Amino acid sequence: MDIQKRVNEIYNELVNIRRELHMHPELSENEYETMNRICSYLDKWGIEYKKSVADTGVVAIIRGREGGRTVAARADIDALPVVELNDLAFKSKNEGIMHACGHDIHTAIHLGVARLFKEMENEFQGNVKIFFQPAEETIGGAKRMIEEGVLKNPDVDYMLSLHVMPSLDVGEIEIKYGKLNAATNEFTIRITGKSAHAAYPEQSVDSIVVAGNIIVALQTLVSRNISPLNSVVLTLGKINGGTKNNVIAGEVTLSGTLRTLDEDTRNYAKKRVREIVENTAKAHGASATVEFDEGYPALINNDEVVDALKESAESVLGKDKVRLKEYPSMGADDFSFFCRETKGAYYNLGCGNRDKGWTWPLHSGKLIADEEAIKVGVVLQTVTLMKLLKK
Numbered sequence: 001m002d003i004q005k006r007v008n009e010i011y012n013e014l015v016n017i018r019r020e021l022h023m024h025p026e027l028s029e030n031e032y033e034t035m036n037r038i039c040s041y042l043d044k045w046g047i048e049y050k051k052s053v054a055d056t057g058v059v060a061i062i063r064g065r066e067g068g069r070t071v072a073a074r075a076d077i078d079a080l081p082v083v084e085l086n087d088l089a090f091k092s093k094n095e096g097i098m099h100a101c102g103h104d105i106h107t108a109i110h111l112g113v114a115r116l117f118k119e120m121e122n123e124f125q126g127n128v129k130i131f132f133q134p135a136e137e138t139i140g141g142a143k144r145m146i147e148e149g150v151l152k153n154p155d156v157d158y159m160l161s162l163h164v165m166p167s168l169d170v171g172e173i174e175i176k177y178g179k180l181n182a183a184t185n186e187f188t189i190r191i192t193g194k195s196a197h198a199a200y201p202e203q204s205v206d207s208i209v210v211a212g213n214i215i216v217a218l219q220t221l222v223s224r225n226i227s228p229l230n231s232v233v234l235t236l237g238k239i240n241g242g243t244k245n246n247v248i249a250g251e252v253t254l255s256g257t258l259r260t261l262d263e264d265t266r267n268y269a270k271k272r273v274r275e276i277v278e279n280t281a282k283a284h285g286a287s288a289t290v291e292f293d294e295g296y297p298a299l300i301n302n303d304e305v306v307d308a309l310k311e312s313a314e315s316v317l318g319k320d321k322v323r324l325k326e327y328p329s330m331g332a333d334d335f336s337f338f339c340r341e342t343k344g345a346y347y348n349l350g351c352g353n354r355d356k357g358w359t360w361p362l363h364s365g366k367l368i369a370d371e372e373a374i375k376v377g378v379v380l381q382t383v384t385l386m387k388l389l390k391k
Contacts, residue, residue, distance in 0.1 A: 068126025
């Protein structure tokens with residue numbers, strides 16, 4: 001099959017699919033209508049699938065000739081609680097919900113990939129799985145899909161995923177070897193002091209003062225406990241405490257996020273946060289606890305898969321359109337769970353158009369993506385997956 005020619009032929013249909021998805025966005029863990037729409041297209045094209053994986057996910061499989069490898073690609077399908085500010089003909093019909101992270105484009109791309117491989121099922125040896133994954137924005141739907149066995153029977157050898165990026169013009173991609181995205185840990189600090197009347201501070205242990213000292217002390221984690229050559233982010237985003245202006249607070253709660261790029265640094269940073277918080281509180285006569293929520297692990301690309309992607313992209317797009325990302329992002333994506341279990345790679349796909357002023361960032365209510373990115377994504381994913389099948 002001439003993949004580029006075939007993608008051009010089905011492009012308008014994929015655009016219409018994307019616009020339908022864009023008009024009907026659904027939040028994480030509630031992607032029921034989205035799931036059914038995906039299944040309706042898979043039914044139309046005669047593609048085998050399993051629905052209700054991790055409640056609202058879909059796993060499609062295209063079985064080629066017997067033997068060979070199994071490869072997979074992931075498309076996240078959930079939307080965000082964002083008000084759409086664009087006056088488009090296909091503007092969101094669900095008030096306060098928008099595909100502001102481009103997952104509608106991801107879904108359309110991978111429906112196109114599934115269709116092409118179905119049409120080529122006699123031309124390749126092995127299997128192709130497409131995961132339409134829920135809840136990337138919240139609870140980590142990737143982990144739940146893995147726990148339900150999507151990487152097994154047949155076992156996945158290589159895997160790809162992508163994310164649209166408005167800072168890149170359509171027709172460009174950005175790749176990175178090794179560490180790409182940070183691990184996340186949300187945390188809550190609870191400080192317990194002793195409340196008293198504001199006029200008699202000697203009778204209190206002021207939890208607000210303790211909190212202030214903890215906030216300052218935690219700044220030394222990155223500046224003095226971590227090498228400047230290693231990236232760590234610690235952000236305190238919320239503080240609650242006190243009941244009245246003339247009452248010294250007995251309890252204060254702080255919460256924030258910790259971002260790291262490998263497990264050793266992650267474990268060390270968590271240990272130091274506990275030590276700093278507990279000992280600073282103790283020095284002021286208070287007590288404090290720290291609770292960490294395990295978020296997403298660091299996303300670390302496999303060099304072998306990135307090599308295949310780079311070769312495909314340079315062939316399809318040209319060397320000048322393939323950018324090598326120099327530094328990791330401290331943002332996160334739950335595709336990292338897949339990369340822990342199999343050889344995977346994740347890259348950024350240009351969807352911006354500077355000439356038209358379409359450069360608004362992800363998660364913005366003004367995000368407009370150039371739909372030509374669908375065409376580029378389908379071709380690149382298909383060509384790279386085919387290359388990985390032949391490894």
